[in-house]
Amino acid sequence: MNFYNLIISSFKALRKNKFRTFLTMLGIIIGVASVIVMLSIGKGTEKDINSRMAGLGTNLIMISPSATKTQGVSSIAGSQQTLKIKDIEIIKKYSTSIKAISPVIRATEQLKYGANNWRSSIMGVSAEYLSIRDLSLVSGAPFSDEYVKTSAKVCYIGKTIETKLFTNGEDPIGKVIRIGSIPFKIIGVLKSKGQSGFGQDQDDIVIAPYTSVQNRITGSEYLQQIYASAKSEQTVTSAVNEITYCLRISHNLSKDADDDFEINTQSEIMETAASISSAITLLLAGIAAISLLVGGIGIMNIMFVSVTERTKEIGIRLAIGATAFDVLKQFLIEAVVLTITAGFIGIIVGILASKLVASIAGIQTIITSTSIIVSFIVCSLIGIFFGWYPARKAARLNPIEALRYE
Amino acid sequence: MIMNSESHTKLIQLKELWKTYFTGDIPLHALRGINLSIDKGEFIAIMGVSGSGKSTLMNILGCLDKSSKGQYLFMDIDTTFQSNMELAWLRRKNFGFVFQSYNLLSRTTAYENVELPLLYASKYKKNKRKEIVLNALDKVGLRDKIKSLPNQLSGGQQQRVAIARAIINNPFVIFADEPTGNLDTRTSFEIMSIFQKLNEQGTTIILVTHENDIADFTKRKIVFRDGKIISDVENMNQRNAEEEYKKLPVEEEPA
Ligand SMILES: Nc1ncnc2c1ncn2[C@@H]1O[C@H](COP(=O)(O)OP(=O)(O)OP(=O)(O)O)[C@@H](O)[C@H]1O
Ligand SMILES: [Mg+2]
Numbered sequence: 001m002n003f004y005n006l007i008i009s010s011f012k013a014l015r016k017n018k019f020r021t022f023l024t025m026l027g028i029i030i031g032v033a034s035v036i037v038m039l040s041i042g043k044g045t046e047k048d049i050n051s052r053m054a055g056l057g058t059n060l061i062m063i064s065p066s067a068t069k070t071q072g073v074s075s076i077a078g079s080q081q082t083l084k085i086k087d088i089e090i091i092k093k094y095s096t097s098i099k100a101i102s103p104v105i106r107a108t109e110q111l112k113y114g115a116n117n118w119r120s121s122i123m124g125v126s127a128e129y130l131s132i133r134d135l136s137l138v139s140g141a142p143f144s145d146e147y148v149k150t151s152a153k154v155c156y157i158g159k160t161i162e163t164k165l166f167t168n169g170e171d172p173i174g175k176v177i178r179i180g181s182i183p184f185k186i187i188g189v190l191k192s193k194g195q196s197g198f199g200q201d202q203d204d205i206v207i208a209p210y211t212s213v214q215n216r217i218t219g220s221e222y223l224q225q226i227y228a229s230a231k232s233e234q235t236v237t238s239a240v241n242e243i244t245y246c247l248r249i250s251h252n253l254s255k256d257a258d259d260d261f262e263i264n265t266q267s268e269i270m271e272t273a274a275s276i277s278s279a280i281t282l283l284l285a286g287i288a289a290i291s292l293l294v295g296g297i298g299i300m301n302i303m304f305v306s307v308t309e310r311t312k313e314i315g316i317r318l319a320i321g322a323t324a325f326d327v328l329k330q331f332l333i334e335a336v337v338l339t340i341t342a343g344f345i346g347i348i349v350g351i352l353a354s355k356l357v358a359s360i361a362g363i364q365t366i367i368t369s370t371s372i373i374v375s376f377i378v379c380s381l382i383g384i385f386f387g388w389y390p391a392r393k394a395a396r397l398n399p400i401e402a403l404r405y406e
Numbered sequence: 407m408i409m410n411s412e413s414h415t416k417l418i419q420l421k422e423l424w425k426t427y428f429t430g431d432i433p434l435h436a437l438r439g440i441n442l443s444i445d446k447g448e449f450i451a452i453m454g455v456s457g458s459g460k461s462t463l464m465n466i467l468g469c470l471d472k473s474s475k476g477q478y479l480f481m482d483i484d485t486t487f488q489s490n491m492e493l494a495w496l497r498r499k500n501f502g503f504v505f506q507s508y509n510l511l512s513r514t515t516a517y518e519n520v521e522l523p524l525l526y527a528s529k530y531k532k533n534k535r536k537e538i539v540l541n542a543l544d545k546v547g548l549r550d551k552i553k554s555l556p557n558q559l560s561g562g563q564q565q566r567v568a569i570a571r572a573i574i575n576n577p578f579v580i581f582a583d584e585p586t587g588n589l590d591t592r593t594s595f596e597i598m599s600i601f602q603k604l605n606e607q608g609t610t611i612i613l614v615t616h617e618n619d620i621a622d623f624t625k626r627k628i629v630f631r632d633g634k635i636i637s638d639v640e641n642m643n644q645r646n647a648e649e650e651y652k653k654l655p656v657e658e659e660p661a
Contacts, residue, residue, distance in 0.1 A: 186479070318494070320502075323495070
């Protein structure tokens with residue numbers, strides 16, 4: 001019997017037991033659909049993280065005080081106070097690979113405008129911070145060094161702050177808000193950056209000259225972080241080396257003392273994020289693969305039932321000219337047709353479901369052709385693998401005994 | 407090479423053939439040393455009481471089963487040493503089977519049932535297959551039932567589909583184990599007339615029957631008892647099934 005006729009007769013055989021066929025396929029359909037959905041979520045998240053990471057700024061270098069050991073107990077990174085404005089001045093003087101550098105001082109304060117209240121984080125930075133983080137203004141005046149020199153009570157606000165404080169759609173530029181109890185004048189609104197790779201709202205932010213934050217809010221000379229950007233991707237490493245060198249001098253560290261600061265680069269963060277997201281993808285796909293396996297066992301089970309039920313038919317076929325190999329092919333192809341049909345439906349369901357997930361959960365999902373091709377191949381393999389044993393059982397039947405079977 | 411004048415036309419030769427089943431406590435000898443030879447074109451009735459080994463013999467002759475001892479030569483091929491694959495090829499090329507219980511594939515149309523052996527044995531294209539299938543169905547007078555499913559056909563019609571299926575590959579031999587066993591007299595005669603026509607065209611037919619009426623339509627009667635042949639005679643006055651069928655009283659239709 002040729003391949004075409006075998007496939008036709010497989011479909012006929014499967015149609016004879018429509019409901020059972022459907023139930024059997026359901027396992028594979030769910031398995032394949034979940035593989036597709038999981039992979040599309042994984043891929044979407046990965047792309048999302050990447051694009052948001054890129055949005056952090058170009059060639060970003062972050063310097064934080066390191067976790068120090070006080071009597072053998074390490075405290076949280078950044079809890080130590082070691083960074084000062086002096087460090088920045090030294091780096092600026094000696095480093096050739098750095099394009100821009102800015103201190104970062106954070107404070108969390110209550111913001112008030114009229115009757116509206118909002119708790120947010122205030123960042124004290126220098127003018128260069130905007131270029132480091134790729135921030136731009138939708139409206140307002142550029143960040144001038146003058147503001148830093150004079151500890152001006154001015155600030156830039158993110159989109160979220162604008163919507164929270166200016167509920168009646170007023171133009172925030174020129175308005176005075178209170179940060180804690182200190183009045184600050186809004187001189188610009190930042191362009192929206194959306195969620196960060198870690199789910200933070202990057203628009204929920206107030207930026208002010210670091211001198212103003214230091215002098216009027218925190219009252220401390222220490223910096224929480226220093227942000228810098230390298231001139232190019234190629235100079236990131238040398239920039240990190242230069243910064244390390246400068247900071248060790250600035251902090252008077254002896255030769256064998258550990259760094260009292262920590263330097264992270266954007267690419268490091270991106271790598272970490274990528275490895276986390278691929279681990280999640282793998283986990284999701286693994287769970288989905290298990291359901292596919294369960295589906296495959298269902299196929300094997302039903303094929304065994306089918307062989308037993310159709311013992312008489314097998315006997316008839318053997319008597320009218322089928323060889324054992326013909327019978328083997330028939331049942332194997334039936335199993336493969338079953339899984340591939342199920343796989344096909346599963347792929348369609350998977351695509352629809354991932355679209356649904358995208359629109360309901362608001363997660364980005366990306367269906368790759370690889371995931372479709374792989375599901376298809378896996379389905380065929382499941383069909384062959386789980387169909388083999390029942391098919392062999394059918395092929396080994398003795399014609400006379402099969403014919404006698406009732 | 408010296409031709410044995412006795413064997414060269416022989417289709418089937420059995421030499422001291424035994425079949426023993428070992429299912430119970432004691433071995434059961436279903437066939438005890440059968441010697442038999444059958445020529446091309448013969449029409450044989452195998453008779454005997456229940457359990458005398460008729461079906462066992464048919465299954466071995468049809469290569470669906472193997473003997474325990476002895477030799478079975480089909481066209482001078484010793485089947486004893488053939489692999490299962492070779493036996494399957496032998497069956498599909500040379501044999502057609504008709505069973506008492508018809509053995510059509512259920513939920514499969516008459517046409518598809520008849521076509522099935524062609525799909526296994528030939529590489530004919532769809533149109534060619536259709537021509538052959540319709541021709542076979544013509545021979546059994548069922549051309550108008552091609553789309554019917556087995557459960558929509560009477561017993562006689564199902565058996566005719568089975569015969570069409572058995573002859574589709576132009577076999578040398580048709581093995582029919584009690585083909586009329588489930589049928590009434592009229593229908594049995596119809597079936598026998600089909601067999602007689604096939605035999606006239608050269609097909610060798612071996613059938614098992616309990617009824618002398620049916621055996622009278624064949625050319626040779628072999629009687630079995632306890633796994634042995636107790637009589638093997640030529641039927642000198644073979645009756646014509648078509649004529650006998652016409653002579654049968656037409657049953658009154660209930661008013
Ligand atoms: N598969 C088997 N296993 C064990 N014994 C068997 C088997 N098949 C047949 N027999 C035995 O072999 C003997 C011959 O059986 P067979 O079916 O050939 O009889 P038969 O002449 O065809 O009878 P009937 O007219 O009832 O069909 C019987 O005693 C039967 O019980
Ligand atoms: Mg019998």
